[in-house]
Amino acid sequence: MIPRLIIIGALFIGTCYSGFAQEEIRLWEGKAPGSEGWTHQEVSTTSANGIVAIRNVVDPSLSVYLPEPSSSTGIAVVVCPGGAFRALSLEGEGVAAAKWLNKRGIAAFVLKYRLLKTDDRTQMSFSMPGASTKLQIKNANANPDPNNEELNNVIKLATSDGQQAIRLVRQNAKRWNINPLKIGIMGFSAGGGVAVGTALLNDPAGCPDFLVSVYGPSQVDVNVPANAPPLFIAVAANHKPVSAGCVALYTVWNEAGKPAELHVYSKGKGPFGMGGNGLPSDTWPDRFLEWLKAEGF
Secondary structure, eight states, rough: OOOOOOEEEEEEETTBBBTSEEEEHHHHHHHHTTOOTTOOOEEEOOTTTTTTEEEOSSSSSSEEOOGGGGOOOSEEEEEEEOOOOBBBTIIIIIIHHHHHHTTOOEEEEEEEOEEEEEESSSSSSSSOOOSSSSOOOOOOOOSTTTEEEEHHHHHHHHHHHHHHHHHHHHHTTTTTTTOOEEEEEEEHHHHHHHHHHHHHOOGGGGOOEEEEEEEEOOOOOOOOTOOOOOEEEEEEEETHHHHHHHHHHHHHHTTTTTOOOEEEESSOSSSOOTTSSSGGGGGHHHHHHHHHTTOOO
């Protein structure tokens, strides 16, 4: 059953739509299922170079970013920031993506999903762990620590948050001027793993209509479902072993006869976010928009 819409903070700022979160919505009524016993507190930290990270997410939520009504296309995207399931890069891989989408008439919903518990001494990374290790990728599963029970549980919980986010957006499509058949999900790094996971679960209400993975390989075995959505992937070749995982994901999708497009940039800054690095990978958002149009959205 889909819970009632639960607003935990509304920031309606006059008639300003794009650039500010209009509201923040809790995903679950009461405690999130599967982590009812969690008692730690969410924290926000800022690194020496000014990167803001959110850690220890217990109460997952969606931040709503709507385009100007006159420019709305009816398309919506749930955006999943990365952070190795240990933090969330909400600005560079969340808000920045939402603003870019809004300028193109696309509604955006930035997802704050559940994470591994960490403390202040933990070194934070905005890349998937295992970057210096050669992964054994089987069934397109690029999980860097497949025997880590705690990590696997969090991946499962985060994926359920992703599906719940899609359900809530679909449930409120009329309210937000969205076509319920044009709701996609975009994930960066670990968030890409969350996004892919939503398309693998057998739940039509929580399945995306299109799937975008930005340097985010699957973190679970990939058995491509019959109703698999079109898939778009962007990654830098030198972002290893992430790039190998993304190629494996494309391969299984393509072999299953499902629409898939893969962009591997020979020069790219590992986790390149929305661009601005002066490298070929900066163009991926434009390629995504072209793909979205080509797929009929």
